[in-house]
Amino acid sequence: MKFLCAGTDISEASSRGFDLDGQKLFAVRRSGHVHVYINRCPHRGVGLEWKPDQFLDASNSLIQCATHGALFLIEDGECVSGPCAGQSLTSVESREDEQGIWINP
Secondary structure, eight states: EEEEEEEEGGGGEEEEEEEEETTTEEEEEEEEEEEEESOTTTTTOOOOSSSSOOOOOTTSSEEETTTTOOOOOOTTOEEEEEEEOOBBEEEEEEEEEEEEEEEEE
16 A cells, blocks of 8 residues: 555545656545545546646536546546546545555555
């Protein structure tokens, strides 16, 4: 497991991007749980963020692709609206403990 960040670095209903050894990732905290994904839209293979650390829609309830507006569920990365409907983001195994958030890249 590799250290990603302190747990306090990602507050509830927020997101943050990371570049870990050249791999672009992002994490979202929802209902106290952190979800980590590879920062790549399944439709075009582009990064999802609107601007640094901005991966969520206006309601902070879905992940939104800045390129074409596709919407993804935070809990499992499934695309529920847009040109890649039915596809999913690639999740990254993660866990959180008192030291912070860890991933298995």
